[in-house]
Amino acid sequence: MLSVEGLVAGYGGTEILRGLTMTVEPGEIVAVLGSNGVGKTTLNKVLSGIVPAGAGQVRFAGEVITGASPQAIVDLGLIHVPEGRKIFPNMTVRENLVLGSYRRARGNRAANLERVFETFPRLRERDRQSAGTLSGGEQQMLAIGRGLMGEPRLLILDEPSLGLSPLLVEEMFQLIRRLNADGLAIMLVEQNVMQSLDVASRAFILENGIFALHGQASELAAAPDLRRAYLGM
Template sequence: MLEIRDLVAGYGGVPVLRGVSLDVRAGEIVAVLGANGAGKTTLNRAISGLIRPDGGSIGFEGRALAGLSAPDIVALGLVHVPEGRKIFPNMSVRENLELGSYRRAKANRAANLERVFAIFPRLKERTGQSAGTLSGGEQQMLAIGRGLMAEPKLLIMDEPSLGLSPLLVEEMFALVARIAADGLAVMLVEQNVVQSLDLAARAYVLENGAIAMAGAAGTLKRDPTLMTTYLGL
């Protein structure tokens, strides 16, 4: 579904990603792991059309994404839930969710809204509440729900557990598993190594803008060098 080959990207001519190659297949969860500064967010921004790559290629369902704008990429079904939630704090929960279908799946807005409320009942309880007054966990649910409103074929989730309590982290990973159980492909970009590897089928480890390790999640989880050498844990 997603095919990245030899991707080079950065800012102001300074490379962050140095020849990254990875794949996400239909219906699978793939984890992309790495410490702060490894290049995870730059990778997400390049895939989503928020920055223009300096080299390499990105393909989605056989179509090259080079030159496409971020809205055009969303329209294809590749949806990015950004790090830090990026909700609209002064708008209501419902308004935030409805904006998720602005570029894609507008005709199915009502049905998708009910689907999101079924996954996140707490959002339904707070439909008219200003998004900025939600707890951190609820804001993360809102960000994911907004992404689901676009009927994604592939959902990129950037650090969904960031800033959450251990209990909410457990809940968040359970929700990701539930979403993926319906056949949605998920690229889970995380620093939370153990739980990401428990959830994913395959994983890639980014270090200094390059893929340092890749393979089946279960195999990587048993690799003694993963935590110490590449993630600094």
């Protein structure tokens, strides 16, 4: 579904991504893991068309999208839920959700809105409430719900557990499992290493702009190098 080959990108004269190669297959959860500042968000922005690639190629659903506009990429069904939620705080929950279908799936808006409310009952309860007055966990639900409104073929989740309580983090990973069980391919970009490896089938460990490790998630979870780097073991 998604194929990245030799991807190089950065800002100005600073190279952040240094030749990344990876794939995401249909119906798969792939985790991209790493600490702050290693290039995770830059990768997401390149895939979404926000930051241009300096070299390499990105294909999605058989089409080359390197250099495509963000609008064209959304139209194809690659939808990015950004780090920090990026909701519109002065708009209502419902208005935020409706914006998720602005480019894609507009004809299915009512059905998709009902589906989001079934997935997130708390959003139904607050559908006329200003989004900025929601709790952090509710805002994350809203950001994901907005992404689902566009009927994604691949959903990129950028740090969905960031800033949440341990209980809400657990709920977030359970949600990711449920969405994937319905057939949705997910690229999970996280600092939460072990819980991400628990839900993903494959994973890529990003360090200083390159993939230092990659493979089956279960194997990486037991890898001594990863456990030393992230768990101090």
